[in-house]
Amino acid sequence: MGIKATLSKVFAYFVNRQLDNIRQNAVTLQQKAFTDLVHAAKDTAFGKDHKFASINNYEDFKRLVPVRDYEELRPYIERVTHGEADVMWPGKPAYLAKTSGTTSGVKYIPISKESMPEHIKAARNALLSYIHETGKADFVDGKMIFLQGSPVLSEKAGISTGRLSGIVAHHVPGYLQKNRLPSYETNCIEDWEEKVDAIVGETAKEDMRLISGIPPWCQMYFDRLSAVSGGKKVKDIFPNFKLFVHGGVNYEPYRARMEEAIGFKIDSIETYPASEGFIAFQDSQKEKGLLLMVDAGIFYEFIPSEEYFNENPTRINLKDVELERNYALIMNTSAGLWGYSLGDTIKFVSKNPYKIAVTGRIKHYISAFGEHVIGEEVEQALMGVANEEGIDIVEFTVAPQVNPAEGQLPYHEWFIEFGKEPNDLAAFALKVDKVLQKKNIYYFDLIEGNILQPLIVNSLKKDTFINYMRSQGKLGGQNKVPRLSNDRKIADELKAYTQN
The missing domain is CATH 3.40.50.12780 (ANL, N-terminal domain)
Structure with a gap:
C-alpha cells in the first residue's frame, strides 16, 4: 500500500x-x-x-x-x-x-x-x-x-x-x-x-x-x-x-x-x-x-409530491418528514436560491x-388518465422482470398513447433498447404490466376498468438512444434521456428506430 x-x-x-x-x-x-x-x-x-x-x-x-x-x-x-x-x-x-x-x-x-x-x-x-x-x-x-x-x-x-x-x-x-x-x-x-x-x-x-x-x-x-x-x-x-x-x-x-x-x-x-x-x-x-x-449551506424543504401542483400544498422541513413518502425537494442555499424547486422527487x-433515495422528477410522470405513474415505479417494474428473466436493458422511455388505432383502448407505450431481447416480447410486456399494476393502484384500476389496455413494448435498434441524443445535440456530458413523458415528442421520434 x-x-x-x-x-x-x-x-x-x-x-x-x-x-x-x-x-x-x-x-x-x-x-x-x-x-x-x-x-x-x-x-x-x-x-x-x-x-x-x-x-x-x-x-x-x-x-x-x-x-x-x-x-x-x-x-x-x-x-x-x-x-x-x-x-x-x-x-x-x-x-x-x-x-x-x-x-x-x-x-x-x-x-x-x-x-x-x-x-x-x-x-x-x-x-x-x-x-x-x-x-x-x-x-x-x-x-x-x-x-x-x-x-x-x-x-x-x-x-x-x-x-x-x-x-x-x-x-x-x-x-x-x-x-x-x-x-x-x-x-x-x-x-x-x-x-x-x-x-x-x-x-x-x-x-x-x-x-x-x-x-x-x-x-x-x-x-x-x-x-x-x-x-x-x-x-x-x-x-x-x-x-x-x-x-x-x-x-x-x-x-x-x-x-x-x-x-x-x-x-x-x-x-x-x-x-x-x-x-x-x-x-x-x-x-x-x-x-x-x-x-x-442548504436548508431543505419538502412538499408531498401528490400535493405539489395544489394551490396550497403542505410544506415541511426535515423534522416532519415521513419514511417512504415521495416529496418534491425544495432548496434554500448559500448561493442565493430561495424556495427553489429543484424538480426532483425523493x-x-x-x-x-x-x-434518501432519488425517485424521479416532479414533471416526469405519466398521468394522462389520472394514474400518476412515477419513475421509481416504472424502473422497478421493468428491472424486476428483466433481472428475473436475464434480460439486458440498455435504455428506455415511456409515453402515453391517448389516440390509439380505432377499436383499441389507450395505453402506455414503452420504447426499450435491449442488450439481450426477450424471446417473447408480448409475454415480457404483460409481466411488466402486472408488476406495475401492483405498484400503482390507480393504474390497476384503469386496467381493471377497461379504461386502459396493458402496456405495449417497442423494441428499438442498437444504439437508438445514442443516435437520438446525437440528433438532439445532447450526446454526452450531463444530458439524460427523460424516462417518462406526458406527451409524445420523444415517442414519435423513436418510432423511426423500432425493430421490424
Whole structure:
C-alpha cells in the first residue's frame, strides 16, 4: 500500500467523526443552516423584498417566501447574470453554472464562494466514507478518471461561467491532480464522441482504479475500450479497477449491463450532485440510501409530491418528514436560491440517520388518465422482470398513447433498447404490466376498468438512444434521456428506430 492510501485511511477516520455529527444532529444542523442563511441574505434585494429582517422562524419564512421554480426566479437571476451585486446573496457569484432544462432552455445557476467548497467536500467525503467502512484505499495510488464536461470557462458580466463538472475540475485537490485523467487538453474537447475516443487513447494502457461519471456515458466509454482491445472486458484492460462512482440517473437499470462490460460485480458509490448544491452521497456499502448533507449551506424543504401542483400544498422541513413518502425537494442555499424547486422527487429510507433515495422528477410522470405513474415505479417494474428473466436493458422511455388505432383502448407505450431481447416480447410486456399494476393502484384500476389496455413494448435498434441524443445535440456530458413523458415528442421520434 502506497503512502497516499495509508494517509487516506487516517484522513477517512477523522472525516467519519465529522459525518457522525451530521448523522446524529441533522435537525439541529438544519435549524442552524436556516438561521444563518436568512441572516446572511437579509440585506440583499431578495431579502428586502421578502422581509427577511422580520423572519423569526420557519412559519414566518413560509409565509413570506413562496416556492418557485427557475422560471419564476428568473427576474432575480437575470439581475445576477447582468452583473448586479447583492441580489440574492451578498456580492456577486464566484461562478455561474450553465445547465439546460426541458422548459427553461439555458439556465444559469449561481455558485458562491461559500457554496463552491461544499461541492468538493461532499465528493471527497463520499470516497473517504468508502475507505473508512471497507478499509480499501489502494485506488488512490492509481489513476482515476472523471468523465465530465469541458473545463473551459467563459464570462458573463465578468462572472466565470461553464458546466458544473467543468467548474469543479478547477477545484480538484492538488493531491489528486497527478493521478487524474483525462488530460486537460482532452477534457476541453467539446464533441462527445471525439472526446471519448481521445479518453480511450489516453487511458487504455494506464493503471485505472477509479472511474466516475453518468452511467450511460461510462457505458459508452467501456464499449469503446472493449472495441479497441479486441473485445476484452474492462477488468482485463484495467486489472486494478475496483471502484465506480456514479450519479445523475438511477443506476439500477444500467447495473447488469455495466457489470457485464466490466466483468464482475464492482463496488460503487452513488452521489447526488446538482448545480444548485451537492445534496447527498452514499456513505455505506451495507446500508441503503444517500446521506443528506445537512450542514452544507442548504436548508431543505419538502412538499408531498401528490400535493405539489395544489394551490396550497403542505410544506415541511426535515423534522416532519415521513419514511417512504415521495416529496418534491425544495432548496434554500448559500448561493442565493430561495424556495427553489429543484424538480426532483425523493423519499426518505431512514431517519436515523436521514438518508434518501432519488425517485424521479416532479414533471416526469405519466398521468394522462389520472394514474400518476412515477419513475421509481416504472424502473422497478421493468428491472424486476428483466433481472428475473436475464434480460439486458440498455435504455428506455415511456409515453402515453391517448389516440390509439380505432377499436383499441389507450395505453402506455414503452420504447426499450435491449442488450439481450426477450424471446417473447408480448409475454415480457404483460409481466411488466402486472408488476406495475401492483405498484400503482390507480393504474390497476384503469386496467381493471377497461379504461386502459396493458402496456405495449417497442423494441428499438442498437444504439437508438445514442443516435437520438446525437440528433438532439445532447450526446454526452450531463444530458439524460427523460424516462417518462406526458406527451409524445420523444415517442414519435423513436418510432423511426423500432425493430421490424
